[in-house]
Amino acid sequence: MASTARPGPARERTHAVVIGAGVAGLAVARVLTDACERVTVIDRDTLPTAPAPRRGVPQGRQLHTLLARGALALDELFPGFTDELVAAGASRADTQGDAHWYLDGHRAYRAPSGLISYGASRPLVEQLLRARVAALAGVGIRDSTEVLGLAAAPDRTRITGVRVRPRSGGASGDAGEETLGADLVVDASGRGSRALTWLEELGHPLPARTRVRADVVYVTRRFRREPHHLGGLMGVAVVGFPGMPRGGALLAEEDGRFAVVLVGQFGEEPPTDDEGMLAYAESLPGPDIAELLRTAEPLDRPVKMRYPASVRHHYEKLGRHLGGFLVAGDALCSFNPAYGQGMTAAAQQAILLRKLLAEGTDDLPRRFFRAAARAVDTPWLLAAGGDLRFPEVEGRRGPADGLLDRYLTRYRAAASADPVLARTFLAVAHMMEPPARLMSPGHVLRVLRAARKAGGPGTGRPRTPAAS
Numbered sequence: 001m002a003s004t005a006r007p008g009p010a011r012e013r014t015h016a017v018v019i020g021a022g023v024a025g026l027a028v029a030r031v032l033t034d035a036c037e038r039v040t041v042i043d044r045d046t047l048p049t050a051p052a053p054r055r056g057v058p059q060g061r062q063l064h065t066l067l068a069r070g071a072l073a074l075d076e077l078f079p080g081f082t083d084e085l086v087a088a089g090a091s092r093a094d095t096q097g098d099a100h101w102y103l104d105g106h107r108a109y110r111a112p113s114g115l116i117s118y119g120a121s122r123p124l125v126e127q128l129l130r131a132r133v134a135a136l137a138g139v140g141i142r143d144s145t146e147v148l149g150l151a152a153a154p155d156r157t158r159i160t161g162v163r164v165r166p167r168s169g170g171a172s173g174d175a176g177e178e179t180l181g182a183d184l185v186v187d188a189s190g191r192g193s194r195a196l197t198w199l200e201e202l203g204h205p206l207p208a209r210t211r212v213r214a215d216v217v218y219v220t221r222r223f224r225r226e227p228h229h230l231g232g233l234m235g236v237a238v239v240g241f242p243g244m245p246r247g248g249a250l251l252a253e254e255d256g257r258f259a260v261v262l263v264g265q266f267g268e269e270p271p272t273d274d275e276g277m278l279a280y281a282e283s284l285p286g287p288d289i290a291e292l293l294r295t296a297e298p299l300d301r302p303v304k305m306r307y308p309a310s311v312r313h314h315y316e317k318l319g320r321h322l323g324g325f326l327v328a329g330d331a332l333c334s335f336n337p338a339y340g341q342g343m344t345a346a347a348q349q350a351i352l353l354r355k356l357l358a359e360g361t362d363d364l365p366r367r368f369f370r371a372a373a374r375a376v377d378t379p380w381l382l383a384a385g386g387d388l389r390f391p392e393v394e395g396r397r398g399p400a401d402g403l404l405d406r407y408l409t410r411y412r413a414a415a416s417a418d419p420v421l422a423r424t425f426l427a428v429a430h431m432m433e434p435p436a437r438l439m440s441p442g443h444v445l446r447v448l449r450a451a452r453k454a455g456g457p458g459t460g461r462p463r464t465p466a467a468s
Protein backbone atom coordinates (compact mmCIF):
# COMPACT_ATOMS: atom_id res chain seq x y z
CA MET A 1 0.00 0.00 0.00
CA ALA A 2 1.31 3.46 -0.92
CA SER A 3 2.62 5.53 1.96
CA THR A 4 3.05 8.90 0.33
CA ALA A 5 0.81 11.72 1.54
CA ARG A 6 -0.67 13.86 -1.19
CA PRO A 7 -0.83 17.62 -0.60
CA GLY A 8 -4.26 18.84 0.46
CA PRO A 9 -5.96 22.23 0.49
CA ALA A 10 -4.60 24.90 2.85
CA ARG A 11 -5.20 23.86 6.45
CA GLU A 12 -3.49 24.42 9.75
CA ARG A 13 0.09 23.21 9.22
CA THR A 14 -0.26 20.12 11.34
CA HIS A 15 0.54 16.46 11.02
CA ALA A 16 -1.71 13.90 12.70
CA VAL A 17 -0.82 10.25 13.19
CA VAL A 18 -3.49 7.59 13.61
CA ILE A 19 -2.35 4.29 15.11
CA GLY A 20 -4.36 1.47 13.52
CA ALA A 21 -6.11 1.21 10.16
CA GLY A 22 -9.18 -0.57 11.52
CA VAL A 23 -12.68 0.88 11.33
CA ALA A 24 -12.00 3.37 14.13
CA GLY A 25 -8.65 4.50 12.71
CA LEU A 26 -10.07 5.02 9.22
CA ALA A 27 -13.11 6.93 10.49
CA VAL A 28 -10.89 9.16 12.63
CA ALA A 29 -8.47 9.71 9.74
CA ARG A 30 -11.38 10.92 7.62
CA VAL A 31 -12.26 13.73 10.03
CA LEU A 32 -8.64 14.68 10.72
CA THR A 33 -8.17 15.52 7.04
CA ASP A 34 -10.57 18.44 7.57
CA ALA A 35 -8.35 19.94 10.26
CA CYS A 36 -4.79 18.83 9.54
CA GLU A 37 -2.50 19.34 6.60
CA ARG A 38 -1.25 15.77 6.68
CA VAL A 39 -2.61 12.57 8.21
CA THR A 40 -0.60 9.36 8.46
CA VAL A 41 -2.39 6.13 9.32
CA ILE A 42 -0.01 3.47 10.60
CA ASP A 43 -0.77 -0.24 10.81
CA ARG A 44 1.49 -3.09 11.74
CA ASP A 45 -0.24 -5.47 9.32
CA THR A 46 0.52 -5.66 5.65
CA LEU A 47 -2.83 -4.41 4.41
CA PRO A 48 -4.50 -6.50 1.71
CA THR A 49 -5.52 -5.02 -1.63
CA ALA A 50 -8.80 -6.98 -1.66
CA PRO A 51 -11.17 -7.84 1.22
CA ALA A 52 -9.37 -10.46 3.30
CA PRO A 53 -9.05 -11.31 6.99
CA ARG A 54 -5.76 -10.25 8.58
CA ARG A 55 -3.77 -11.02 11.70
CA GLY A 56 -4.17 -7.67 13.45
CA VAL A 57 -7.98 -7.94 13.34
CA PRO A 58 -8.75 -11.49 14.49
CA GLN A 59 -12.45 -10.65 14.83
CA GLY A 60 -12.51 -10.03 11.08
CA ARG A 61 -13.49 -13.66 10.43
CA GLN A 62 -16.51 -13.44 12.74
CA LEU A 63 -20.01 -12.36 11.72
CA HIS A 64 -20.33 -8.56 11.66
CA THR A 65 -23.48 -6.51 11.35
CA LEU A 66 -23.62 -2.78 10.78
CA LEU A 67 -26.34 -1.34 13.01
CA ALA A 68 -28.80 1.23 11.66
CA ARG A 69 -27.07 4.05 13.58
CA GLY A 70 -23.65 2.96 12.41
CA ALA A 71 -24.81 2.94 8.80
CA LEU A 72 -26.04 6.54 9.11
CA ALA A 73 -22.79 7.55 10.80
CA LEU A 74 -20.60 5.99 8.11
CA ASP A 75 -22.73 7.61 5.39
CA GLU A 76 -22.25 10.95 7.12
CA LEU A 77 -18.48 10.49 7.18
CA PHE A 78 -18.24 8.91 3.73
CA PRO A 79 -21.26 9.99 1.64
CA GLY A 80 -22.69 7.09 -0.36
CA PHE A 81 -20.78 4.50 1.67
CA THR A 82 -23.67 2.11 2.28
CA ASP A 83 -24.68 2.22 -1.41
CA GLU A 84 -21.14 1.22 -2.22
CA LEU A 85 -21.30 -1.56 0.35
CA VAL A 86 -24.50 -2.92 -1.21
CA ALA A 87 -23.01 -2.61 -4.71
CA ALA A 88 -20.16 -4.80 -3.42
CA GLY A 89 -22.69 -7.45 -2.39
CA ALA A 90 -23.61 -6.54 1.20
CA SER A 91 -27.20 -7.09 2.31
CA ARG A 92 -29.42 -4.14 3.19
CA ALA A 93 -32.38 -5.18 5.29
CA ASP A 94 -35.25 -3.87 7.32
CA THR A 95 -34.11 -4.94 10.78
CA GLN A 96 -37.58 -5.89 11.99
CA GLY A 97 -39.23 -6.71 8.68
CA ASP A 98 -36.60 -8.94 7.08
CA ALA A 99 -35.37 -10.82 10.14
CA HIS A 100 -36.47 -13.03 12.99
CA TRP A 101 -35.45 -11.88 16.47
CA TYR A 102 -35.81 -14.23 19.42
CA LEU A 103 -35.78 -12.31 22.70
CA ASP A 104 -35.81 -14.55 25.77
CA GLY A 105 -37.07 -17.20 23.37
CA HIS A 106 -40.06 -15.14 22.17
CA ARG A 107 -40.06 -14.32 18.50
CA ALA A 108 -40.42 -10.55 18.14
CA TYR A 109 -43.33 -9.36 15.99
CA ARG A 110 -42.10 -9.06 12.42
CA ALA A 111 -43.17 -5.91 10.57
CA PRO A 112 -41.58 -3.19 8.41
CA SER A 113 -39.78 -0.73 10.69
CA GLY A 114 -37.65 1.56 8.53
CA LEU A 115 -34.64 0.52 10.65
CA ILE A 116 -32.10 -0.29 7.96
CA SER A 117 -29.05 -2.35 8.81
CA TYR A 118 -26.39 -4.13 6.77
CA GLY A 119 -24.72 -7.52 6.53
CA ALA A 120 -21.14 -7.47 5.25
CA SER A 121 -17.93 -9.10 6.29
CA ARG A 122 -15.68 -6.92 8.38
CA PRO A 123 -12.88 -7.19 5.73
CA LEU A 124 -15.27 -5.80 3.08
CA VAL A 125 -16.33 -2.87 5.28
CA GLU A 126 -12.71 -2.11 6.04
CA GLN A 127 -11.55 -2.45 2.44
CA LEU A 128 -14.10 0.08 1.19
CA LEU A 129 -13.34 2.49 4.03
CA ARG A 130 -9.62 2.16 3.40
CA ALA A 131 -10.06 2.94 -0.31
CA ARG A 132 -12.08 6.05 0.60
CA VAL A 133 -9.48 7.26 3.09
CA ALA A 134 -6.53 6.50 0.81
CA ALA A 135 -8.12 8.69 -1.87
CA LEU A 136 -8.34 11.72 0.43
CA ALA A 137 -5.90 14.55 -0.17
CA GLY A 138 -3.18 14.73 2.47
CA VAL A 139 -3.54 11.13 3.72
CA GLY A 140 -0.83 8.49 3.76
CA ILE A 141 -1.40 4.92 4.88
CA ARG A 142 1.78 3.29 6.11
CA ASP A 143 1.36 -0.42 6.64
CA SER A 144 3.77 -3.13 7.91
CA THR A 145 4.85 -0.62 10.54
CA GLU A 146 4.48 -1.06 14.27
CA VAL A 147 4.08 1.80 16.70
CA LEU A 148 6.37 1.10 19.66
CA GLY A 149 5.58 4.09 21.82
CA LEU A 150 5.00 7.81 22.05
CA ALA A 151 7.56 10.57 21.74
CA ALA A 152 7.04 13.52 24.08
CA ALA A 153 8.42 16.99 24.77
CA PRO A 154 11.13 17.10 27.50
CA ASP A 155 8.58 18.19 30.13
CA ARG A 156 6.39 15.24 29.04
CA THR A 157 3.23 17.30 28.97
CA ARG A 158 2.52 16.77 25.27
CA ILE A 159 3.37 14.30 22.54
CA THR A 160 5.73 15.18 19.71
CA GLY A 161 5.25 12.02 17.68
CA VAL A 162 5.41 8.23 17.71
CA ARG A 163 8.25 5.74 17.69
CA VAL A 164 7.84 3.24 14.86
CA ARG A 165 9.61 0.24 13.40
CA PRO A 166 9.01 -1.53 10.09
CA ARG A 167 7.47 -4.96 10.74
CA SER A 168 10.04 -6.60 8.53
CA GLY A 169 12.87 -4.78 10.39
CA GLY A 170 15.66 -6.55 12.29
CA ALA A 171 14.62 -8.70 15.22
CA SER A 172 17.29 -7.34 17.56
CA GLY A 173 17.07 -4.13 19.56
CA ASP A 174 15.67 -1.05 17.89
CA ALA A 175 17.04 -1.71 14.40
CA GLY A 176 15.08 0.36 11.94
CA GLU A 177 13.35 2.32 14.67
CA GLU A 178 12.52 5.93 13.87
CA THR A 179 10.47 8.75 15.35
CA LEU A 180 7.70 10.19 13.27
CA GLY A 181 6.90 13.76 14.31
CA ALA A 182 3.25 14.60 14.92
CA ASP A 183 1.18 17.35 16.52
CA LEU A 184 -1.71 15.02 17.22
CA VAL A 185 -1.69 11.25 17.80
CA VAL A 186 -4.88 9.16 17.93
CA ASP A 187 -4.57 5.65 19.26
CA ALA A 188 -7.08 3.47 17.39
CA SER A 189 -5.12 0.26 17.82
CA GLY A 190 -8.02 -1.79 19.15
CA ARG A 191 -8.60 -3.88 22.25
CA GLY A 192 -4.95 -4.81 22.49
CA SER A 193 -3.89 -1.14 22.65
CA ARG A 194 -0.67 -0.52 24.56
CA ALA A 195 -1.60 3.07 25.39
CA LEU A 196 -1.46 2.39 29.14
CA THR A 197 2.12 1.14 28.88
CA TRP A 198 3.06 4.10 26.71
CA LEU A 199 1.54 6.57 29.18
CA GLU A 200 3.29 4.84 32.07
CA GLU A 201 6.62 5.12 30.23
CA LEU A 202 6.08 8.86 30.16
CA GLY A 203 5.24 8.94 33.88
CA HIS A 204 1.69 9.94 33.06
CA PRO A 205 -1.33 9.08 35.25
CA LEU A 206 -3.35 6.12 34.00
CA PRO A 207 -7.12 6.13 33.54
CA ALA A 208 -9.38 3.98 35.70
CA ARG A 209 -10.88 0.96 33.97
CA THR A 210 -14.27 -0.76 34.18
CA ARG A 211 -14.39 -4.40 33.20
CA VAL A 212 -17.62 -6.39 32.95
CA ARG A 213 -17.27 -10.10 32.39
CA ALA A 214 -18.80 -11.29 29.11
CA ASP A 215 -17.07 -14.65 28.75
CA VAL A 216 -18.33 -15.11 25.19
CA VAL A 217 -17.25 -17.73 22.68
CA TYR A 218 -18.09 -17.16 19.00
CA VAL A 219 -18.00 -19.77 16.25
CA THR A 220 -18.65 -18.36 12.76
CA ARG A 221 -19.00 -20.26 9.52
CA ARG A 222 -20.16 -19.23 6.03
CA PHE A 223 -22.81 -21.06 3.97
CA ARG A 224 -24.05 -20.66 0.42
CA ARG A 225 -27.29 -18.66 0.44
CA GLU A 226 -30.06 -19.84 -1.84
CA PRO A 227 -33.35 -18.06 -2.57
CA HIS A 228 -35.45 -20.75 -0.85
CA HIS A 229 -33.52 -20.53 2.43
CA LEU A 230 -35.61 -19.35 5.39
CA GLY A 231 -38.33 -17.97 3.12
CA GLY A 232 -36.06 -15.14 1.97
CA LEU A 233 -35.18 -13.83 5.44
CA MET A 234 -31.99 -11.75 5.53
CA GLY A 235 -31.17 -12.36 9.17
CA VAL A 236 -31.95 -14.19 12.37
CA ALA A 237 -30.83 -13.40 15.91
CA VAL A 238 -31.39 -15.72 18.85
CA VAL A 239 -30.35 -13.78 21.92
CA GLY A 240 -29.17 -15.67 25.02
CA PHE A 241 -30.74 -14.97 28.40
CA PRO A 242 -30.32 -16.07 32.03
CA GLY A 243 -30.77 -19.83 32.14
CA MET A 244 -30.04 -20.06 28.38
CA PRO A 245 -26.53 -18.64 27.88
CA ARG A 246 -26.55 -19.85 24.28
CA GLY A 247 -27.46 -17.89 21.19
CA GLY A 248 -26.71 -17.47 17.56
CA ALA A 249 -27.28 -15.36 14.50
CA LEU A 250 -27.21 -15.57 10.77
CA LEU A 251 -26.89 -12.76 8.31
CA ALA A 252 -26.86 -12.43 4.52
CA GLU A 253 -23.60 -10.92 3.29
CA GLU A 254 -21.57 -10.47 0.11
CA ASP A 255 -20.79 -13.24 -2.38
CA GLY A 256 -24.23 -14.80 -2.00
CA ARG A 257 -23.59 -16.30 1.41
CA PHE A 258 -24.90 -16.41 4.94
CA ALA A 259 -22.56 -15.84 7.87
CA VAL A 260 -23.73 -18.02 10.75
CA VAL A 261 -22.48 -17.58 14.30
CA LEU A 262 -23.13 -19.76 17.31
CA VAL A 263 -22.53 -18.03 20.62
CA GLY A 264 -21.95 -19.38 24.12
CA GLN A 265 -21.45 -17.53 27.39
CA PHE A 266 -20.22 -18.45 30.88
CA GLY A 267 -18.81 -21.86 30.08
CA GLU A 268 -21.07 -22.71 27.13
CA GLU A 269 -18.84 -23.29 24.12
CA PRO A 270 -20.20 -23.96 20.63
CA PRO A 271 -18.51 -26.92 18.93
CA THR A 272 -16.83 -26.67 15.54
CA ASP A 273 -17.67 -30.06 14.02
CA ASP A 274 -20.72 -30.43 11.73
CA GLU A 275 -22.77 -32.66 14.01
CA GLY A 276 -21.94 -30.70 17.13
CA MET A 277 -22.80 -27.38 15.50
CA LEU A 278 -26.16 -28.72 14.35
CA ALA A 279 -26.95 -30.13 17.78
CA TYR A 280 -26.01 -26.82 19.38
CA ALA A 281 -28.19 -24.91 16.89
CA GLU A 282 -31.07 -27.31 17.60
CA SER A 283 -30.79 -26.51 21.31
CA LEU A 284 -31.46 -22.81 20.70
CA PRO A 285 -34.88 -21.30 21.39
CA GLY A 286 -35.52 -20.51 17.73
CA PRO A 287 -35.53 -23.09 14.90
CA ASP A 288 -34.12 -21.06 11.97
CA ILE A 289 -30.37 -21.50 12.44
CA ALA A 290 -30.66 -25.28 12.76
CA GLU A 291 -32.92 -25.30 9.70
CA LEU A 292 -30.23 -23.55 7.66
CA LEU A 293 -27.41 -25.76 8.95
CA ARG A 294 -29.40 -28.83 7.92
CA THR A 295 -29.81 -27.72 4.31
CA ALA A 296 -27.13 -25.20 3.29
CA GLU A 297 -23.72 -25.91 1.81
CA PRO A 298 -20.80 -24.85 4.02
CA LEU A 299 -18.20 -22.69 2.28
CA ASP A 300 -15.38 -22.68 4.81
CA ARG A 301 -14.18 -24.09 8.12
CA PRO A 302 -15.73 -22.77 11.33
CA VAL A 303 -13.60 -20.24 13.20
CA LYS A 304 -13.70 -19.86 16.98
CA MET A 305 -12.96 -16.72 18.97
CA ARG A 306 -13.14 -15.89 22.67
CA TYR A 307 -14.04 -12.51 24.07
CA PRO A 308 -13.50 -12.31 27.85
CA ALA A 309 -14.91 -8.95 28.92
CA SER A 310 -16.30 -5.57 27.94
CA VAL A 311 -13.66 -3.00 28.92
CA ARG A 312 -13.95 0.74 29.25
CA HIS A 313 -11.05 3.13 29.96
CA HIS A 314 -12.12 6.28 31.78
CA TYR A 315 -9.75 8.83 30.24
CA GLU A 316 -12.49 11.40 30.88
CA LYS A 317 -11.79 11.12 34.61
CA LEU A 318 -8.08 11.97 34.38
CA GLY A 319 -7.18 15.23 36.05
CA ARG A 320 -4.29 15.80 33.64
CA HIS A 321 -4.14 14.87 29.96
CA LEU A 322 -1.18 14.27 27.70
CA GLY A 323 -1.38 17.11 25.19
CA GLY A 324 -2.07 16.00 21.62
CA PHE A 325 -2.99 12.41 22.52
CA LEU A 326 -6.43 10.87 21.96
CA VAL A 327 -7.75 7.30 22.12
CA ALA A 328 -10.72 6.02 20.07
CA GLY A 329 -12.61 2.88 19.11
CA ASP A 330 -12.01 -0.41 20.90
CA ALA A 331 -8.86 1.06 22.48
CA LEU A 332 -11.17 3.41 24.39
CA CYS A 333 -14.10 1.08 24.98
CA SER A 334 -14.75 -2.43 23.74
CA PHE A 335 -18.20 -3.99 24.04
CA ASN A 336 -19.43 -7.58 24.19
CA PRO A 337 -19.65 -8.25 20.42
CA ALA A 338 -23.02 -9.95 20.73
CA TYR A 339 -24.55 -6.44 20.75
CA GLY A 340 -22.88 -5.52 17.41
CA GLN A 341 -21.98 -1.98 18.44
CA GLY A 342 -18.21 -1.60 17.90
CA MET A 343 -18.16 -0.13 14.40
CA THR A 344 -21.09 2.15 15.23
CA ALA A 345 -19.44 3.49 18.38
CA ALA A 346 -16.19 4.09 16.47
CA ALA A 347 -17.99 6.05 13.72
CA GLN A 348 -19.88 8.10 16.31
CA GLN A 349 -16.62 9.02 18.05
CA ALA A 350 -15.16 10.20 14.73
CA ILE A 351 -18.20 12.40 14.13
CA LEU A 352 -17.90 14.04 17.49
CA LEU A 353 -14.16 14.56 16.99
CA ARG A 354 -15.02 16.39 13.78
CA LYS A 355 -17.39 18.67 15.67
CA LEU A 356 -14.80 19.40 18.37
CA LEU A 357 -12.04 20.08 15.84
CA ALA A 358 -14.30 22.56 14.07
CA GLU A 359 -14.54 24.44 17.38
CA GLY A 360 -10.73 24.53 17.75
CA THR A 361 -7.86 22.43 19.02
CA ASP A 362 -7.38 24.03 22.46
CA ASP A 363 -7.69 21.54 25.29
CA LEU A 364 -8.74 18.90 22.75
CA PRO A 365 -7.98 15.76 24.83
CA ARG A 366 -10.12 16.88 27.76
CA ARG A 367 -12.99 17.94 25.47
CA PHE A 368 -12.78 14.79 23.37
CA PHE A 369 -12.62 12.30 26.24
CA ARG A 370 -15.58 13.96 27.98
CA ALA A 371 -17.71 13.96 24.85
CA ALA A 372 -16.64 10.42 23.89
CA ALA A 373 -17.53 9.16 27.38
CA ARG A 374 -21.06 10.56 26.98
CA ALA A 375 -21.34 8.95 23.53
CA VAL A 376 -20.13 5.61 24.87
CA ASP A 377 -22.58 5.65 27.80
CA THR A 378 -25.51 4.30 25.77
CA PRO A 379 -23.83 1.36 24.04
CA TRP A 380 -22.09 0.56 27.32
CA LEU A 381 -25.41 0.55 29.14
CA LEU A 382 -26.86 -1.80 26.53
CA ALA A 383 -23.92 -4.22 26.43
CA ALA A 384 -22.49 -4.25 29.94
CA GLY A 385 -25.92 -3.60 31.47
CA GLY A 386 -27.39 -6.40 29.35
CA ASP A 387 -24.75 -8.81 30.62
CA LEU A 388 -25.53 -7.86 34.23
CA ARG A 389 -28.81 -9.76 33.73
CA PHE A 390 -26.74 -12.91 34.08
CA PRO A 391 -26.09 -13.91 37.69
CA GLU A 392 -22.63 -15.12 36.60
CA VAL A 393 -21.57 -11.49 36.03
CA GLU A 394 -20.19 -9.62 39.03
CA GLY A 395 -21.17 -5.96 39.19
CA ARG A 396 -23.16 -3.46 41.15
CA ARG A 397 -26.95 -3.93 41.05
CA GLY A 398 -29.33 -1.69 42.96
CA PRO A 399 -32.97 -2.48 43.91
CA ALA A 400 -34.14 -0.43 40.92
CA ASP A 401 -32.13 -2.73 38.62
CA GLY A 402 -34.19 -5.73 39.74
CA LEU A 403 -37.39 -3.87 38.98
CA LEU A 404 -36.09 -2.75 35.60
CA ASP A 405 -34.94 -6.26 34.79
CA ARG A 406 -38.38 -7.71 35.58
CA TYR A 407 -40.03 -5.03 33.45
CA LEU A 408 -37.70 -5.68 30.49
CA THR A 409 -38.29 -9.43 30.79
CA ARG A 410 -42.02 -8.77 30.44
CA TYR A 411 -41.26 -6.33 27.63
CA ARG A 412 -39.38 -8.94 25.59
CA ALA A 413 -42.28 -11.36 25.93
CA ALA A 414 -44.80 -8.67 25.01
CA ALA A 415 -42.78 -7.70 21.92
CA SER A 416 -43.79 -11.00 20.34
CA ALA A 417 -47.38 -9.79 20.05
CA ASP A 418 -46.94 -6.03 19.72
CA PRO A 419 -45.19 -4.54 16.67
CA VAL A 420 -44.64 -1.18 18.36
CA LEU A 421 -42.85 -2.75 21.32
CA ALA A 422 -40.77 -4.89 18.98
CA ARG A 423 -39.80 -1.88 16.87
CA THR A 424 -38.78 0.24 19.84
CA PHE A 425 -36.70 -2.60 21.28
CA LEU A 426 -34.80 -2.92 18.01
CA ALA A 427 -34.53 0.85 17.56
CA VAL A 428 -32.83 1.05 20.97
CA ALA A 429 -30.56 -1.90 20.19
CA HIS A 430 -29.61 -0.16 16.92
CA MET A 431 -28.97 3.09 18.80
CA MET A 432 -31.68 4.94 16.88
CA GLU A 433 -33.67 5.73 20.01
CA PRO A 434 -32.57 6.26 23.62
CA PRO A 435 -33.07 3.37 26.06
CA ALA A 436 -35.50 5.54 28.06
CA ARG A 437 -38.04 5.04 25.24
CA LEU A 438 -38.55 1.49 26.49
CA MET A 439 -39.96 2.97 29.70
CA SER A 440 -42.24 5.65 28.22
CA PRO A 441 -45.77 5.58 29.71
CA GLY A 442 -47.26 4.37 26.43
CA HIS A 443 -44.82 1.49 26.27
CA VAL A 444 -45.38 0.55 29.92
CA LEU A 445 -49.11 0.29 29.24
CA ARG A 446 -48.55 -1.87 26.18
CA VAL A 447 -46.24 -4.16 28.14
CA LEU A 448 -48.74 -4.58 30.94
CA ARG A 449 -51.55 -5.30 28.48
CA ALA A 450 -49.62 -7.76 26.31
CA ALA A 451 -47.56 -9.48 29.01
CA ARG A 452 -50.69 -10.39 30.97
CA LYS A 453 -51.18 -13.13 28.40
CA ALA A 454 -47.53 -14.28 28.28
CA GLY A 455 -45.72 -16.69 30.58
CA GLY A 456 -41.98 -17.22 31.19
CA PRO A 457 -39.23 -17.66 28.63
CA GLY A 458 -40.51 -18.58 25.19
CA THR A 459 -40.12 -21.63 23.06
CA GLY A 460 -38.85 -19.90 19.99
CA ARG A 461 -42.19 -20.33 18.26
CA PRO A 462 -44.25 -17.26 17.40
CA ARG A 463 -47.31 -16.69 19.54
CA THR A 464 -49.18 -15.10 16.64
CA PRO A 465 -47.88 -16.89 13.58
CA ALA A 466 -50.57 -15.62 11.27
CA ALA A 467 -49.90 -12.00 12.16
CA SER A 468 -46.12 -11.94 12.17
Ligand SMILES: Cc1cc2nc3c(=O)[nH]c(=O)nc-3n(C[C@H](O)[C@H](O)[C@H](O)COP(=O)(O)OP(=O)(O)OC[C@H]3O[C@@H](n4cnc5c(N)ncnc54)[C@H](O)[C@@H]3O)c2cc1C
Binds near residue numbers: 147191305339
Ligand atom coordinates in the same frame (compact mmCIF):
# COMPACT_ATOMS: atom_id res chain seq x y z
C1 LIG B 1 -16.13 -11.59 17.79
C2 LIG B 1 -16.42 -10.15 17.49
C3 LIG B 1 -17.57 -9.83 16.75
C4 LIG B 1 -17.87 -8.49 16.50
N1 LIG B 1 -19.02 -8.18 15.82
C5 LIG B 1 -19.32 -6.89 15.58
C6 LIG B 1 -20.51 -6.54 14.88
O1 LIG B 1 -21.32 -7.39 14.51
N2 LIG B 1 -20.74 -5.22 14.63
C7 LIG B 1 -19.88 -4.23 15.05
O2 LIG B 1 -20.13 -3.05 14.80
N3 LIG B 1 -18.75 -4.54 15.72
C8 LIG B 1 -18.46 -5.83 16.00
N4 LIG B 1 -17.30 -6.13 16.66
C9 LIG B 1 -16.41 -5.03 17.09
C10 LIG B 1 -15.65 -4.41 15.92
O3 LIG B 1 -14.90 -5.37 15.22
C11 LIG B 1 -14.75 -3.30 16.43
O4 LIG B 1 -15.31 -2.68 17.54
C12 LIG B 1 -14.59 -2.21 15.41
O5 LIG B 1 -14.17 -2.77 14.22
C13 LIG B 1 -13.64 -1.11 15.83
O6 LIG B 1 -12.39 -1.66 16.05
P1 LIG B 1 -11.08 -0.77 16.07
O7 LIG B 1 -10.89 -0.13 14.75
O8 LIG B 1 -11.13 0.11 17.27
O9 LIG B 1 -9.94 -1.83 16.37
P2 LIG B 1 -9.43 -3.04 15.47
O10 LIG B 1 -10.43 -3.43 14.48
O11 LIG B 1 -8.96 -4.07 16.42
O12 LIG B 1 -8.20 -2.43 14.67
C14 LIG B 1 -6.99 -2.10 15.31
C15 LIG B 1 -5.89 -1.95 14.26
O13 LIG B 1 -4.72 -1.48 14.91
C16 LIG B 1 -3.59 -2.18 14.41
N5 LIG B 1 -2.56 -2.11 15.47
C17 LIG B 1 -2.66 -2.63 16.73
N6 LIG B 1 -1.55 -2.32 17.43
C18 LIG B 1 -0.75 -1.60 16.61
C19 LIG B 1 0.53 -1.00 16.76
N7 LIG B 1 1.22 -1.05 17.92
N8 LIG B 1 1.08 -0.35 15.70
C20 LIG B 1 0.40 -0.28 14.53
N9 LIG B 1 -0.81 -0.83 14.34
C21 LIG B 1 -1.39 -1.47 15.36
C22 LIG B 1 -4.11 -3.56 14.10
O14 LIG B 1 -3.32 -4.23 13.14
C23 LIG B 1 -5.53 -3.24 13.57
O15 LIG B 1 -5.50 -3.01 12.18
C24 LIG B 1 -17.00 -7.45 16.96
C25 LIG B 1 -15.86 -7.79 17.69
C26 LIG B 1 -15.58 -9.11 17.98
C27 LIG B 1 -14.39 -9.42 18.84
